[in-house]
Amino acid sequence: VLAGLYNPGDGHIDPYSLTMALAAGARKYGAQLNYPVQVTNLNSRSDGTWEVETPLGIIRAKRIVNTAGFWAREIGKMIGLQHPLIPVHHQYVVTSTIPEVKALKTELPVIRDLEGSYYLRQERDGLLFGPYESEEKMKLQDSWVTNGVPPGFGKELFEPDLDRIMEHIEAAMEMVPVLKNADIINTIAGPITYSPDILPMVGPHQGVRNYWVAIGFGYGIIHAGGIGKYLSDWILQGEPPFDLIELDPNRYGKWTTTEYTAAKARESYGFNNIVGYPKEERFAGRPTERTSGLYDLLKSKCSMGFHTGWEQPHWFYKPGDETGYKPSFRRTNWFDPVGREYKQVMEKVGVIDLSPFGKFKVKGTDSVKLLDHLFANVVPKVGSTNISHMLTPRGKVYAELTVSQLSPGEFMLVTGSGSELHDLRWIEEEVTRGSYKVEIENMTDEMGVLGVAGPYARQILQKLTSEDLSDGSFKFLQSRHLKLSDIAVTAIRISYTGELGWELYHRKEDSLALYSAIMEAGQKEGIDNFGTYALNALRLEKGFRAWGAEMNCDTNPLEAGLEYFVKLNKPADFTGKQALKQIKEKGLKRRLVYLTLETDNVDPEGNESVWHNGKVIGNTTSGSFSYSAQQSLAFAYVPTELSKVGQKLEVELLGKNYPAAIVQEPLVLTEPTRMRLQRKGESPKV
Ligand SMILES: Cc1cc2nc3c(=O)[nH]c(=O)nc-3n(C[C@H](O)[C@H](O)[C@H](O)COP(=O)(O)OP(=O)(O)OC[C@H]3O[C@@H](n4cnc5c(N)ncnc54)[C@H](O)[C@@H]3O)c2cc1C
Structure with a gap:
């Protein structure tokens, strides 16, 4: 042992007593608890409320929160949802009395040995030891996903399997030799519900009104109190009390299939005690069904990154490069190639696959009114685009989108890959609340996007169209439908690189033909690919903020330096306006x-x-x-x-x-x- 970290605040708690204490606290504040009562069905009513069927009768609810642990999938199925959850077998063993432990004057701290991949703590006069097996050895209870949880399965346990954890037991004996003389008197093997990335899913669910979840807890005891408070604050205040975007249930979608969930849960469990790196990539379950039209062409030419089910090029290989994913806390094999791509965009022209963007069409008689209320910026004129923010009632940044009015009353909204359903849920909720007459179509999976940026971008695209792309005719932040090499695109003159550039939205099945036509047309100018690492360097040099980093629901747009996009003087009373005025008055x-x-x-x-x-x-x-x-x-x-x-x-x-x-x-x-x-x-x- 070279070093250790001691946390005096660490401890353990009996889960039964904790649950009872939380229940007592809830009762004290007016909650009514009926236990045990099984929910047998859920019916949503046209006014957005719920009828919850139980053997004791129907309970009417304004909203419901699915907190059913390893039964959460079964509750989801009642309303047609497939929550990406899978139970894994987790075991811990308890030893007989160990004299050296019994002789201790103070209780041992909880010990975690990352290399041996286990936790160990004192249990009465013995020890309790729980390992995390490697992804090859760990066991999934996948039959519960395919066939459902066996009816009546409650506090039962699985059959213990000590062979599976033997190498960890040996590692623990090395570290804590007194274990060698102890007998195992009890082995507990139970189901823990895993989501693909092992983080819980907490909050309102997109697509089903007033349906909330608090599910997928790999460490539900330690999270319980905090999550209860977070959820109740959100429900009472109408917005998350603080940023916990990593737990947004809407980070998953149709692409999170059972196969994907199983592969990821296996990986996540096996990686429980590994060291995480910056820019970390994990490869299980990839690619998903959600690939861009360029994936097959580009997959061997670049290091791909995973973004909400999509594969997106991080950086591209050239002869002589050390290829592949080489994690490090320092600059590694991507560093020089990214510099090369940076130069390519600054001096010539680069193409980037932006297909993972979330894209929505909004149209209808109330579309302008809706967007004026949702966004802090003004609604762009027909043929124009702007960057707009959706704020929370307390004036925090909920989301950042690019809004284009393509024809009168018809809009295209674009958001980052990680915020697609997060943003859509917020928009849909506002539509319902205000009874706006609009239609919203999520085009994310049908639409591809190519970004073309750099000094030669105009010259090259001009070769493919008869439309005038000159600065006088196609200005910065303008958008229009046009044909490039006979392929229909919606072109927006915008680029997150900050260089001369267009984003080209098109049918996904046209991605390859469009990409090939652009690359062909740009031969003379030395066109080449670039990836998201170069994009990040380019946007930072231009001072462009990123949602989820510089802005989130912990920050207001004024402290984030986004005043330019926030029109406090516009007539519409957009969400967050009054709060923001107060924030401004008080000073930052x-x-x-x-x-x-x-x-x-x-x-x-x-x-x-x-x-x-x-x-x-x-x-x-x-x-x-x-x-x-x-x-x-x-x-x-x-x-x-x-x-x-x-x-x-x-x-x-x-x-x-x-x-x-x-x-x-x-x-x-x-x-x-x-x-x-x-x-x-x-x-x-x-
Ligand atoms: C061996 C083992 C060791 C663990 N060690 C730790 C640890 O050290 N630290 C830690 O933080 N976590 C630990 N966990 C994980 C922890 O136990 C779970 O994460 C936690 O219990 C999950 O809480 P939950 O409320 O989400 O689900 P659950 O505790 O499973 O509660 C779900 C509840 O929903 C009820 N329910 C289900 N369906 C219905 C229905 N149709 N109608 C009405 N009610 C329904 C169930 O009866 C149950 O009461 C361990 C788990 C195991 C198996």
């Missing part, structure tokens, strides 16, 4: 700042501590190497009094504090700004 306590850092072979990723005068005063939200400034770059939240340009700070990376300084953003001007300055005769800084 913290601000998002733009930092350059002096580092060595490591870059910030987000969530690192920011230090000043020996104290942690904030945290980074995202970061990257800036290939133009040749130094690391990060966004961070710091107190307002420490947020001025020039302020010196430190950022902690891998246990070391590196010097950082707040600089004026952006580091590199966007192409539209450069053009505007050029037209005015000013020299742009690039």
